[in-house]
Amino acid sequence: MNTANLQMEGLLLALAALCVELKRKDVLSERDIGTALDLAESGASARLSELREANTEAIHFPIRFLRQALRGGDGALDYRAITAAIGRQRDERL
Incomplete structure (x- = not known):
């Protein structure tokens, strides 16, 4: 596997764990975190017209x-389960 993919996996799991912990400790609400993710998504959307669909999917992933990790509750973060759920949601959108 590409080392960059493994680095991305580790980074996403770390960020997800931080978001879950911020929510659990009532530092940020799920709504606050969702608003921050909305802001990130709107920043990414500014470039979408310049990119191919595969690249836009990569930006949004x-x-x-x-978002999916936060829906999973406070249990262990499972990268494969989270990515599978994202894939199912993508299939539903198509």
Whole structure:
């Protein structure tokens, strides 16, 4: 596997764990975190017209990952399960 993919996996799991912990400790609400992710998504959307669909999916993946990880509750973060859920949601959109 490409080392960059493994680095992205580790980074996403770390960010997801931080978001879950911020929510659990009531530092940020799920709504606050969602608003921050909305802001990230709107920043990414500014470039979408310049890119191919695969590239736009790549840009949106980390944001979708964090959203899905927050939906999973306070259990262990499972990268494969989260990415599978994102894939199912993508299939539903198509």
